[in-house]
Amino acid sequence: MQTSPPTLDGASPAAAPAHHEAxxxxxxxxxxxxxxxxxxxxxxxxxxxxxxxxxAVAWPPEGTEVELVLPAINTLILVSSSFVIHLGDQAIKKNQVVAMRWWYLLTAVMGATFLAGQAYEYLSLGYGLTTNLFANCFYVMTGFHGLHVFVGLLMILGVLWRSRRPGHYSDHKHVGIEMAEIYWHFVDIIWVILFTLIYVLTLF
Amino acid sequence: MTPAQIPVQTLVPQGEHPPAWKWYDYFTFNIDHKVIGIQYLVLAFLSYLVGGVMALGMRAELYTPDSDFLAPAVYNALLTNHGTIMIFFWVVPAAIGGFGNFLIPLMIGARDMAFPKLNAIAFWLNPPAAILLMTSLFFGGSQSGWTAYPPLSLITASHAQSLWILSIILVGTSSILGSLNFVITIWKMRVPSMKLDEVPLFCWAMLATSILALFSTPVLAIGLTLLFFDINFGTSFFRPEAGGDVVMYQHLFWFYSHPAVYLMILPIFGIMSEVIPVHARRPIFGYKAIAYSSLAICVVGLFVWVHHMFSSGTPPWMRLFFTVSTLLVAVPTGVKIFGWVATLWGGKIRFTTAMLFAIGMLSMFVVGGLSGVTLGAPAFDLHVHDTYYIVGHFHYVLFGGSVFGLYAGIYHWFPKITGRMLNEPLGRLHFAMTFVGTHLTFLPMHELGMKGMPRRVAMYDPQFEFLNHLCTFGAILLGLSVLPLLINAIWSWSRGPKAGDNPWRALSLEWTTSSPPLVENWPVLPVVTVGPYDYGTKESS
Structure with missing residues (x-):
């Protein structure tokens, strides 16, 4: 956070016509x-x-068991992508725009892989949204999270798109990059909890 | 805090502004907080008129015990949409969106909100939401009340119910975006010379309101989304026959909707804390107590929601816990009430219309608040659950409290918003009609409820007829009472006497700029030299 020495009235008269973003x-x-x-x-x-x-008597009920291997791989991908995106953030703080772009591109690919994996899981499960209460919860929760991954992906793609222009991001001007990273971490943390609740807990 | 915490950067000026906004600017995507505030206020007031006409329709139906004026399904649609409109399209947007947006940057000496574009987006979610709600009426109107409890909401008028859900989710999104804007604005954008204990109490109240909205609204959004899935996509979250749980919905709903009560009253408390010291010419009594009691209400208010569900098979330990927490909320609320009474005590009270409404609010809110305390006790609550006692109680809080507070705010800040004074005799007429009308309409409802008249039904037992006549007469008076305000506002907006910068000789910062304020609020940001409530001291008498 930058601070400038405060003036007596908070703003010099020259600042008066400046617009909202001042x-x-x-x-x-x-x-x-x-x-x-x-x-x-x-x-x-x-x-x-x-x-x-x-x-519930049985949770998940018979016939709607969850798959474990693919989601575990997916979890691994998403959790690692959080580190990858952080490397991108580190890069821009050193003013390395090209490195930042490569890290963010890798994050986007990992995020897309996660979504593809989830889509494949949906198609291969053999039960749908309306099968029973567990299936309701399963699809709504993972779907709602998937939507967030998708939004995060769009944010990363937005960063990649904007960083084409030289000088758009630099070591002291990278709020958009930081926001995409924070959002991605959020999505990641939510997934870890979700994975524990929906997948891991079924083992016990 | 030290002034250094608010760095003011001098950026390059981004183009010239028009000296004042034209009328058509108010119909566009405008990012000036004052324009957005007026947009909220006007849209909310129009919604208020629509919701009021719906209430008159219901009172006309209830004039006689039989269902003879409206078809029962129409009556149900009216009661659902009356509640929905008054809460989500009148009190919340007027108090939070309207006064919050217009006043907060002016009160803390900022040129705008922290995120002006986001602010405009938040407002422009409201008109489509209103259109969705109006469209639902063409599909028969949702039948299940503003609470939309399943199974009723699952089996009646599913198209209308779906549109209703979408409408509320849009309004909720708007509320979340607006609230985060308020939090950051109040926390970060105060003018450097303003100390933390010089922030006007309206801003403290809005801070508490915004935090509450941020924590509770998402939960309602989830509840409504799941309800939408149950209605349209064949899930069974709230369908007991397939393992779902109807009480789960009630928990999700009231986790938002009890805090929503505070969303509707906390900004009003803020308005009260501004209006009363100005017109009583005395410093507010207990600034810190009033400021922190808002935050206390915000915290405790998140843990009282089950008192709406004492009759929903709630286990005894839960009843006990939520009774205690419910009664606890009365404490910070009482702190505020006593603070205002103590401010009035010995003051040089000017009985302006704004002050009349503020005192009216004080008296009515005490009635509504005390009947609320009675409802916090399960034994009594079970007796009057879903009767007219509840209707009487929450109308004293929401009409006698929130709407009176909004009226006080309108009369107090109309000169600042428009630059013109409202007509005082018409204002007094408005107050007299509203005051009498409110008691006449809602006081008999308490007795009706104690005697067992159920709410939300178009027909009733003939023994209740006389008291219902009183209610209907009161409602007609309330309906008419809007006319003096409408005439007054429309006439004064163009022809009223010029207000000048500070007609009430108030001390908070919004009165240091011109009326209506300039586009960027001040040519040079003001310097805080006196506290907002230092009336009767040497510097300012």
Missing amino acids: HPDYRVYGLVTFLVSESLMFGALFTIYLVFRGA
């Missing part, structure tokens, strides 16, 4: 506040899932 960039604060709010959405879904699980 204040430091608070977008990261805004995004974090938004994600706190978003996490309550997932919090509600997790709570519902656990209550349903506690009330």
Whole structure:
């Protein structure tokens, strides 16, 4: 956060006609506040899932067992992508735009692989959204998370698109890059909880 | 805090602004917080008129015990949409979107909100939401009340119910985006010379409101999304016959909708804390107590929702916990009430219309608040659950509280918003009609409820007829009471006497700029030299 010495009235008269954006960039604060709010959405879904699980005789019911190997590989991909995107953030802080682009491209490919893996899982499971209450929860929760992965992917692609222009991002001007990274970490953390609840807990 | 925390960067000016906005600017995607505030206020007031006509339709039906004026399905649609409109399209957008947007940057000495574009996006989610809700009426209107409990919401008017859900999710998204904007604005954008204990109490109240909205709204969004899936995509989250759970929906719904009560009253508390000291010419009593009690309401308010569900098979330990937390909310609320009364005590009270409405709000809210405390006790709550006692209670809180507070705010800030004074005699007429009308409409409902008249039904037992006549007469008076305000506002907006910068001789920052304020609020940002409530001191009498 940059600070400049305060003047007596907070702004010099020359600053008066300056437009709305005449204040430091608070977008990261805004995004974090938004994600706190978003996490309550997932919090509600997790709570519902656990209550349903506690009330059910068999969870998941026979015939709607989850697959484990593919989602585990998927988890591995998504968790590693969080480190990859962080390398991109490190790169831009050293003003290495090209390196940042490669790391972000790799993250995007990993994210797309995750989504493809999830789509393949949906197609190969043999039960659908309406089969039973577990299937309802399974598809709505993973689907809602998948939607977030998709949005994160769009943000990363947006960063890649904008960074074509030289000078758009630099070591002291990279809020957009940082926001895409924060969002991606959020999506990742949610997935770890989701994976634990839906997949790992079925083993116990 | 130290002034250094608010760095003011001098960026390159980005083009010239028009000296003032033209009328058509108010119909466009405009990022000025004042334009957005007025957009919210006007849209909300139009919704208020629509919701009011719906209420009059219901009161006309309830004039007689039989269902003779409206078909029962129409009555159900009216009661659902009356509640929905008054909550989601009138009180919340007017108080939070309208006054919040217009006043907060002016009060803290900022040129705009932290995220002006996001602010405009948040507003422009509202008109499509209103259109969706109106469209639902052409599909018969949703029948299940504003609570939309399954199974009723799953088996009646599914198209209308789906449109209703989409409408509410849009409004909720708008509310989340608006709230995060308020939080960052209040926290980060205060003018450097403003100390933390010089922030006007309206901003404290809006901070609490916004935090509450950020925590509760997403949960409602999930509940409604799952309901939407149940209606349209064959899932069974809330279908008991397939393993689902109807009470689960109630938990999700009230986890938002009880805090929603505070979303509707906390900004009003803020308005009260501004209006009362100005017109009583006394410093607010207990600034810190009032400021922190908003935050206390915000925290405790998140843990009281099950008191709406005492009759939903709630286990005893849950009843006990939520009774205690419910009664606990009365404490910070009481702190505020006593703070305002103590501010009035010994003040040089000017009975302007704004002050009349503020005092009216104080008296009515105490009635509604106390009946709320009675409802916090399960034994009594089970007796009057889903009767007119509830209807009477929440109308005292939401009409006597929120709407009176909004009226006080309108009369107080109309000169700042438009640059013209409202007509005082017409304002007094408006107050008298509203005050009498409110008591006449909602006081008899308490007795009706104690005697067992169920709410949300188009027909009732003939023994309740007399009291229902009183309610209907009161409702007609309330309907008419809007006319003096409408005439007053429309006439004064173009022909009222010029207000000047500070007609009430108030001390908060919004009164240091011109009326209506300039596009960038001030040519040079103001310097805070006196606190917002330092009335009657040497510097400012």
